[in-house]
Amino acid sequence: xxxxxxxxxxxxxxxxxxxxxxxxxxxxxxxxxxxxxxxxxxxxxxxxxxxxxxxxxxxxxxxxxxxxxxxxxxxxxxxxxxxxxxxxxxxxxxxxxxxxxxxxxxxxxxxxxxxxxxxxxxxxxxxxxxxxxxxxxxxxxxxxxxxxxxxxxxxxxxxxxxxxxxxxxxxxxxxxxxxxxxxxxxxxxxxxxxxxxxxxxxxxxxxxxxxxxxxxxxxxxxxxxxxxxxxxxxxxxxxxxx
Numbered sequence: 001x002x003x004x005x006x007x008x009x010x011x012x013x014x015x016x017x018x019x020x021x022x023x024x025x026x027x028x029x030x031x032x033x034x035x036x037x038x039x040x041x042x043x044x045x046x047x048x049x050x051x052x053x054x055x056x057x058x059x060x061x062x063x064x065x066x067x068x069x070x071x072x073x074x075x076x077x078x079x080x081x082x083x084x085x086x087x088x089x090x091x092x093x094x095x096x097x098x099x100x101x102x103x104x105x106x107x108x109x110x111x112x113x114x115x116x117x118x119x120x121x122x123x124x125x126x127x128x129x130x131x132x133x134x135x136x137x138x139x140x141x142x143x144x145x146x147x148x149x150x151x152x153x154x155x156x157x158x159x160x161x162x163x164x165x166x167x168x169x170x171x172x173x174x175x176x177x178x179x180x181x182x183x184x185x186x187x188x189x190x191x192x193x194x195x196x197x198x199x200x201x202x203x204x205x206x207x208x209x210x211x212x213x214x215x216x217x218x219x220x221x222x223x224x225x226x227x228x229x230x231x232x233x234x235x236x237x238x239x240x241x242x
């Protein structure tokens with residue numbers, strides 16, 4: 001996320017839409033624009049470069065719902081749900097009432113085009129971060145130090161941001177951190193992937209054994225196994241250590 005906008009979208013999406021993206025649920029009053037000037041400059045200046053704007057009229061606002069646990073289920077559950085709003089084409093001044101789907105608006109922002117909003121059916125849902133968790137161990141990412149920890153990272157998900165921050169604090173100067181968009185890797189090429197999905201890579205100047213201890217110290221939350229009543233922690237539940 002740079003300068004208050006999410007990376008990966010061809011139409012600018014401000015970071016204040018974090019929870020909206022985490023749930024893929026745009027609601028009454030949400031207004032999106034084709035150019036970042038609409039968010040940063042006086043409206044008269046922004047109109048010189050704006051191609052389109054879209055304001056959501058339905059669904060109505062919900063209270064208390066979030067995707068703080070960082071589950072792709074919420075996104076996929078909302079992808080095909082209905083959405084209504086007004087599309088404004090600034091070059092012609094034309095206004096259109098639109099009945100579409102949540103995922104189609106998401107795709108319009110991803111592609112920087114209103115075309116998905118004009119389609120009559122829901123667009124195909126993208127691959128999500130969880131779809132690539134099993135691939136972490138064999139990715140062709142150079143290990144630049146003693147070992148490396150990899151985790152999937154979806155920028156709008158609070159739990160992913162929290163894990164990354166805790167690990168940054170725990171590893172300190174022993175870690176070099178790199179964010180790699182999944183679309184830049186072989187596993188994501190030629191696939192429709194959520195633009196906010198990346199692999200977060202920690203190159204570590206410590207042994208694997210020490211790294212595992214620190215990962216546990218940073219991320220461990222006491223949860224007892226129902227069968228054995230023992231507290232459990234697995235690095236694999238959070239990422240892969242290579």
